[in-house]
Each structure stands twice: as C-alpha cells, then as structure tokens.
Amino acid sequence: MDLAVTNIMGVIFGAVLYFVGHSFVLALANPSSLFLLPFIGVALEYYARFYRTTIREVQRVYLVCMSSVYQDMVEAILGKVTIRAFAASRNVICSTVAALDDFQQVYFTKITVGQWIGLRMSLIGYTLTIFNRLYPILQLRTSSSTECCACRILHNLQQ
Secondary structure, rough: HHHEEEEEHHHHHHHHHHHHHHHHHHHHHHHHHHHHHHHHHHHHHHHHHHHHHHHHHHHHHHHHHOOOOOOOHHHHHHHHHHHHHHHOHHHHHHHHHHHHHHHHHHHHHHHHHHHHHHHHHHHHHHHHHHHHHHHHHHHHHOOHHHHHHHHHHHHHOOO
C-alpha cells in the first residue's frame, strides 16, 4: 500500500512540476500568453463537468460487460464435461458470442467517447498553441527589431 501511495504521489508531483516548468518557460518566452491560461483552465473544467459522469458510466458498463464475457468463458472451460453431457455446447457458444458482441459494442462506445472528449479538450488547448505561434507575427508591427521577430518566427516554424 505504501508503495502505491508513493507512486501516485510521484506521478502527481511530476505532473505539477511539468506544468510549473512549462508555465515558467512560457512566461519567459511569451508573457502575454499567460493571460490565456486561466480561461483555458476554466473552459477545460467546464466541459469536463459534463463528461465526467458519462465517462464513469461508460467505464462501469465496459467492466460489467467484460466480466460477463470472462465469466462465460470460465464457466465453459470449467464445466465442459457437464456441457457435453447435456449437449449444451451450442447454447454456451451462443451465449458467449452474444456477451462478446455486447462487449464489443460497449468497447466501441468507450473508445468513441474517449476520442470525442480528447478532441474537444485538445481544441481548447490548441488556442494557447495558436496564440503562441501567432505572437511573433503580431509583434512584428510593434517591435523595433525586425531580425528578432524573424528569428522568433523561424523558431516557431521549426517546432
């Protein structure tokens, strides 16, 4: 138990350091982009509020369907003598295939919901990326050093 808690704390600490480090570098490179971070955080939390219960419910249905598939297969393997004695092979195969079909439908739904949420959250996060890419171009008119702006634009194109 202590090892699991230590690993979880390491993951959380790593994520916080990752965010703080990237925010620090972002503050050095483009201070005005820090203005967008609170709005992006609020937007991500707003959409996460709608999808949190959906994801939990889909995950619950996924695990229930997976357990029924596993249980049908275990019963078929352990009770093969009884199944053969009563000539119930066809019934067992049909129930296992039906459970597997239900599981595949739920798996498709789970993957689709995950990709849809990922797309929505990525689109919100990309607003910061777009702003950072366009920032040197926007500074071209106000900056006195055209070479500096050209260097920033080339650096953005290389990323």
